[in-house]
Amino acid sequence: MAVEPTHSDDPFEVAYRHGRELVASISPDGDLGDLVDVRSLSEARPHWPVWPQVSLDRLVGPPSRRLQNLDLRWLHRFDMVVRVVDALSGAIGGPSGGPSALGLLVERAEMLRHHGWGLWSVGTSCRLLEASDGWLAINLAREEDLEAVPALVERPLGHDAWVTMAAGVASMPASLVVERAGLLGVAVTEVPSGWTADAQRRFRGDVDGPSGLQVRLGESRGSLRSPKVVDLTALWAGPLAGWYLARAGAVVTKVESTRRPDGARSGTPAFYRRLNANKVVADLDLATREGCDELRRLIDEADIVIEASRPRAMEGFGIDPVDHIGGGGIWCAITGYGRAGPESNRVAFGDDAAAAGGLVTFVDSEPWFIGDAAADPIAGATAAAGILALWHQGRAGLVDVAMRDAVAHLTGGSPVQSVAG
DSSP: OBOOOOTTSOHHHHHHHHHHHHHHHHOTTSTTTTTSOHHHHHHTOSSOOOSSOHHHHTTBSOTTOOEEEEOOHHHHHHHHHHHHHHHHHHHHTSOSOOOOHHHHHHHHHHHHTOOOBTTBOTTSSEEEEEETTEEEEEEOOSHHHHHTHHHHHTSOOOSOHHHHHHHHHTTSOHHHHHHHHHHHTOEEEEOOOSOBHHHHHHHHTSSOOOOSEEEEEEEEOOOOSSOEEEEOOOSSHHHHHHHHHHHTTOEEEEEEESSSOOTHHHHOHHHHHHHHTTSEEEEEOTTSHHHHHHHHHHHHHOSEEEEOSOHHHHHHTTOOHHHHHHTTOEEEEEESSOSSSTTTTOOOOHHHHHHHTTOEEEETTEEEEBSSSTHHHHHHHHHHHHHHHHHHHTEEEEEEEEHHHHHHHHHOSSOOOEEEO
């Protein structure tokens, strides 16, 4: 049943409720309740974002159209995530200030001088296409994704992969496209179709929904003054989490494959430097025994590991996060759909994961992207909250972040409501 959300919710209450949920999830035994005063963090916010917000306005919809209104309660919730991260950083001895939630969402687009294009992502690799029974977010970010198009839609590749893709999925049910994409390793997801009564209840906290963050405590390990961190991630979400740790005083080593370096190096060099300038980069050839041995050595010596690969990738290197946690370490896994369960091996990137979590808005029955690969900064900041919480408590443990669910926890899992001009 479709329902209209209530836009009159006070921003303070929206953020406060989310902050309480976040602190409870990163501190299952309640140790952070007094340290992170969520009410004070909420009340200290002088001006909650309202629409139109100039920075975000440029990232929603094609240039020829503007929204008169956009429900920003999801952004208020993300603002609280960032404020909790800042509070934890300050408690550890790092800086307590930092970029705002809105700043995290728009900074890469500003570097690229890109704007939102409605059905197209800011980075242009992801597009919203209509299947026979709903909308899909399809991300062709890599060369192998383009090569997989004929198998995905069962038709020859024409002069334009997107023309072939659009024509193919138009006659296919969305679930079939997602199923095939999963087998081919292409990032494709269904887009939620509307705001439902269940979504309204999830948004208000009346029923449990996907939190996007699970923290499983291990043994106490004592305080860490300058922990050693190994960052195995690329692009945005994981490097942002690593940036927060380096900023708080950790010694971060970023591992890059010599055969497949971080794509942000060539795609957005300035943004790569922004996230990784304070890290030591270790270039390893992971196709050789020596490279794999060095990878295992770095992980064995690390206090904290951040990775964003599908579970089977770590298994291929003979690395088990359970062993690392059992030895007193912190392991953070950032994946599209969680590191366990039937969707654990699905591929995801920031734009399609955001769409899967409901961070789109429908205008004249057509979905528009909101922001630039928004699931990346949302997941990265959420991961940082979990890691910093364990670091402060002197505990080993697992921080499991699902990009789609981290977004859905902000939106209720349904598209954001808006009014078009």
